[in-house]
């Protein structure tokens with residue numbers, strides 16, 4: 001358990017197996033720390049059996065797995081671990097929702113969602129891992145999703 | 151099959167059975183579209199015709215269709231006289247049209263505009279072309295033209311020629327034709343080839359399109375030659391454009407290599423890709439195809455408004 005030396009938390013959430021390099025984007029998608037005052041620690045390029053990964057630990061806050069599912073866009077292998085009294089009490093593998101709203105900007109410059117219209121960007125998920133999405137409005141598929149995070 | 155209240159945004163929103171139903175209704179509309187019979191099934195209904203981008207055929211045939219059904223049309227064919235120039239969003243314009251009318255037809259330069267319009271309108275929205283995106287009523291009238299001329303869509307050998315990369319009609323047409331199991335051949339200049347995604351869609355529907363640069367060979371046993379315009383604006387310089395447009399010309403000489411009953415279609419406007427000499431031959435179907443826009447749009451308007459002949 002080498003990883004634990006990074007930081008042990010009593011209660012909270014650990015997002016594990018984040019695609020290496022994407023931890024900051026994951027936090028950005030979750031609106032952390034803006035929406036929370038919890039202590040957050042990030043470990044990047046952690047060695048693991050399956051190569052390098054990033055880990056995020058949020059203290060004293062149990063993230064709602066449904067709420068976190070959207071990070072599957074850029075971290076399809078991530079797990080959400082709810083920690084209670086130092087133990088992993090619940091574990092959830094992220095699963096992309098059917099639609100992704102307001103997180104990714106359409107890569108088509110002439111897509112109506114990139115103009116001054118009162119709509120959020122909206123994508124339909126066509127494959128989970130590796131994720132493929134297409135714009136609800138213009139049907140364009142962004143090539144590099146991580147690049148397009150708003 | 152219930153179409154009442156439905157939006158017509160993309161041909162992909164419809165099953166083959168639904169498309170067949172639309173085509174059957176279109177057939178019944180022909181004498182009314184020609185003015186040989188009269189109907190008032192949409193009497194008292196108002197259509198908003200919102201053209202943010204120029205169009206001749208699509209707009210006129212939609213407006214003719216609504217009038218032929220006994221309904222009325224309001225709208226604009228040029229946004230310069232509207233609040234859009236003052237920066238009004240499409241969403242707000244649609245909200246207005248929604249409260250003034252029973253059905254909305256929209257043509258807009260941005261891809262996805264019709265889908266967005268449908269989000270803001272309670273009344274049904276018909277996509278009359280959104281940027282380089284979709285144009286489902288064109289696709290339906292193309293299918294209708296093949297069906298009426300060839301008695302069936304299945305098994306026809308169909309050649310799509312021209313700008314297959316950017317042409318907005320050919321992508322949805324290739325998809326829709328694949329639903330019917332036709333034989334597809336794509337002919338285009340090297341720089342304007344059919345995108346891979348479209349070819350994959352055809353394959354998923356069980357059609358293996360062939361691609362070739364030899365038009366003569368491609369049309370030798372074809373039933374339908376579908377020609378599209380090569381758009382000048384796609385080319386960085388005039389010289390390259392002239393070289394590319396020059397490669398494929400449909401004229402009577404070329405058609406000597408084809409079957410006697412080949413039909414030549416074109417969504418129009420054409421520029422130089424079909425010589426006027428072809429117009430007088432029985433192969434020329436493009437004007438009839440343009441007329442077919444009226445019965446097909448009549449069918450759609452009556453289906454989504456719940457009007458029955």
Ligand SMILES: Nc1ncnc2c1ncn2[C@@H]1O[C@H](COP(=O)(O)OP(=O)(O)O)[C@@H](O)[C@H]1O
Pocket residue numbers: 003004007008009010014016055057079081083085086087088091
């Ligand atoms: N009390 C704790 N404080 C901080 N991190 C923890 C705690 N318990 C487990 N973790 C971390 O949560 C993740 C999931 O733990 P575990 O279920 O044991 O691993 P795995 O998913 O690899 O089987 C791991 O990254 C682990 O280091």
Ligand SMILES: [Zn+2]
Pocket residue numbers: 106107108111112113135136137138139140262
């Ligand atoms: Zn888009």
